[in-house]
Amino acid sequence: MEEEKNKECGCRGGKLVLASLVLGLCLIAAAVFVSGTIYKIKELGNTLSVTGSAKEKVTSDAVKWVSNFTRQVLVSDLSSGYSQMKKDQQAVTGFMKDNGVGEDEITVSPVFMDQVYKYSESAPREYVLRQTVEVQSKEVNKITALTKNVQKLIDEGVVFATQSLEYYYSKLPEMRVNLLSEAVRDAKARADKIAESSGKKVASVQSASMGVVQVLPPNSVDISDYGSYDTASIEKEVMVTVKAVFKLK
Numbered sequence: 672m673e674e675e676k677n678k679e680c681g682c683r684g685g686k687l688v689l690a691s692l693v694l695g696l697c698l699i700a701a702a703v704f705v706s707g708t709i710y711k712i713k714e715l716g717n718t719l720s721v722t723g724s725a726k727e728k729v730t731s732d733a734v735k736w737v738s739n740f741t742r743q744v745l746v747s748d749l750s751s752g753y754s755q756m757k758k759d760q761q762a763v764t765g766f767m768k769d770n771g772v773g774e775d776e777i778t779v780s781p782v783f784m785d786q787v788y789k790y791s792e793s794a795p796r797e798y799v800l801r802q803t804v805e806v807q808s809k810e811v812n813k814i815t816a817l818t819k820n821v822q823k824l825i826d827e828g829v830v831f832a833t834q835s836l837e838y839y840y841s842k843l844p845e846m847r848v849n850l851l852s853e854a855v856r857d858a859k860a861r862a863d864k865i866a867e868s869s870g871k872k873v874a875s876v877q878s879a880s881m882g883v884v885q886v887l888p889p890n891s892v893d894i895s896d897y898g899s900y901d902t903a904s905i906e907k908e909v910m911v912t913v914k915a916v917f918k919l920k
Contacts, residue, residue, distance in 0.1 A: 718877060719865060719917045725850040726910040729836035730821075734814045736806040738763075740831045742785065746796040759829045763804055766824055770817050771810070778805045784885025803834070809836065811905060837902035839906070840886070846909055847884055854913040855879060855907050862917045867868055874918040882912035 744752035787797040883898030
């Protein structure tokens with residue numbers, strides 16, 4: 672009997688020792704994990720993330736002018752309507768060439784036909800015949816002036832209208848590279864000021880990521896997370912942003 676009690680006590684003692692050992696290992700592992708976390712936090716505390724930007728004014732060097740001319744005819748007059756459209760096309764392209772627009776800069780679409788819907792089923796069917804004319808040119812000022820001086824076409828009976836006038840800057844890819852380095856320098860200058868206030872210095876750039884390009888009208892703050900490209904203004908401002916992470920010492 673005495674011997675069985677000793678065995679039972681020994682068994683319990685062994686279990687207690689095993690439990691203590693497991694608990695000790697868990698505490699050691701937890702201490703290692705915590706110490707590692709603290710180390711990472713300290714490492715993160717030695718970096719500084721700053722956004723820099725650079726902006727430059729540019730003048731558009733390309734223009735796209737989209738216009739159209741139309742004729743509304745009865746279904747019985749479609750044949751004569753198409754003949755009139757041909758004359759209108761000759762008048763429009765001739766007007767543009769006479770004003771210095773190159774033939775290779777002019778693109779004319781085929782004739783599109785849209786039915787005019789009427790409330791009365793007994794009313795005769797009518798169609799609108801339409802052609803689009805697109806001009807792409809480097810002569811920004813000349814085309815802009817021409818869009819304001821189409822009275823001659825109207826006087827000739829051509830139903831002519833401008834759809835859109837868009838301005839572009841063709842050297843944007845090259846400018847983006849130059850602005851990128853300026854934006855990084857701006858981020859570095861900001862990082863220096865922030866680090867100085869905390870008694871530290873900026874050591875080196877750890878990483879840098881470029882934001883979207885913003886092409887804006889002058890003095891505009893209407894930026895977009897997905898980037899923007901203003902086509903309504905001849906004069907523009909191109910802005911680039913960079914998010915840089917600096918190592919502190």
